[in-house]
Amino acid sequence: MSSQRTAPAPQTPIPAWTVGEFVVRRIDEVELPPQTGPWLLPGATPETVSAAPWLQPDFAGADRVLRLASHTFALDAGGLRILVDTGIGNGKDRANPAWHRLDTDYLQRLERAGFSPETVDLVVLTHLHTDHVGWNTRLQDGAWEPTFPNARHLTSRTEWDYWASMDMEEPRRQMFRDSVHPVHDRGLLDPVDVPAEGLEIAPGVTLVPAPGHTPGQVAVRLGSGGSAALITGDCIHHPVQLAAPDIHSHVDIDPEQARATRRELLAALADTDTLLLGSHFPPPTAGLVRRDGAAYRLEPVPAGRA
Template sequence: MQTFTLGDFEITRITEWHGRFAPADVLFPSLPADAWREHRSWLDPHHWDAASGDYRAHMQTWVLRGQGRTILVDTGLGNHKPRVHPLLADRDGDFLHRLAAIGVRPEDVDTVVNTHLHTDHVGWNTRLVNGEWAPTFPNARYLMHKADFDYWNPANGVTPRSDFADPADSRAGFEDSVLPVHRAGQAVLWDGAAHALDAGLSLRHAPGHTPGSAVLELHSGTDRAFFVGDVVHTPLQFLLPDHDTCLSEDQRQAALTRRRMLERAADTNALVVPAHLGGAGVAEVAREGTDFVIKQWAPLAAPGE
């Protein structure tokens, strides 16, 4: 099962790709090596490949349907995008067919939330139409924080600080997956600490991984969920929240943001829904002293099962 219900909303996971991404000790340089081994029984195989030591990533989009709305949280890798990273480059995947399989056509989508503007979160913002990049979802508002729009815009001359992503891919991703949406008048550049969508849905600024990273918060009936994008990359960060990934622009701020988010999630019984977790992919956390434990996982099967 890849669908569950929260209040008035049906939540569906659409996985575009999953597999071994990079060595875990490279992506998470400060995480103790023995932490991966200590938790091998539940990290391997969905979150970590014990044999190779590689972190396993899942590129996925969360689809929220309810109250007459169809909302996408992040849009993955995209097709035909010129990139340096081999995972991202010139893909020809079936993402739109996977959306169609759950009854969602591009014109049905009214809101796209880009939790941040890394290239693996904006790829399907656009697609090629007669040789030009055009918004994939013609009736949607695309919500993105202005801090990220300004930071990743090559015209502003900012040099990214993370030591893993290729700057050429960052530039290309902005130019083919963000600018066309803005030029079409479909981008909503929100600013500040929070932005309300509708009753029960709001965006909260969550800087660190990128300057404009954000969390989509859902509150429907008695249910809550935080769609946290890359505030969490591995479930080990539930247990050890002060350790960050080399993909972040400000690792110290990212760790502070993650801890604050987990505190709020634990105190409100909110599901934490990261962008890249495999397995069940969604968890509730509880406080344990000054840190956290995984209280329970959502009833979702791993992709492919």
């Protein structure tokens, strides 16, 4: 996969959605290269894309190749400033060429959204994969230091225990060395038990189990003033998985569990007013789940500006 390092100009407004009293801001990192779709979701063939014409032009190109992106979400809740996932990060040695030594202006976008790194109170790590933990740290004086020095970094205990007991291959060990261990060693990483009914971490912000992609992955449920939203993590990588929920990522640790999680989630969201915010969905990124025959489609909800 070829490296993709460009990003929208710093003057681009910050996309945002209102969920009751919450304003959920999308902090863009980078659009992922076209090779990502076939690599990540090999079951999403051109024929599958063609069978769901609503995917074009937003979620797939005229060539029927999927579009994906790396971004995170930021919001205030109950006086706490929360960041959901931290993307790929800059300047890190990665086996995936699309992630290797990126140089984006992600932190400048985060600042423009009003979230200076030192003001972040909670970082939610939906799971401990490379493209969700990268901005946990940044290089300072030759060492990887926590980017958010005053924040609790939450992940599920199941997730932490799984990787802590794993004999990892070298690229994953490298990721833990530069992006996970520095926050753990500073006492900033807080594995938490997430019961089946979810764990409220701030008023209206609840971690809910979403296993399969990894054993301890969580999604993030938001509820305020009668409005609701759900941030997916990687239980749904791309809207094509609404049209064909059995398509799984080739990096799902337990594909059958991932399918079951995705189908349960989509059935619960279908034809409701709960906003679905995809952790890798390209713009418009958010939408409402609607039944479409035996499967589903995403009715886009364009972002406002913050």
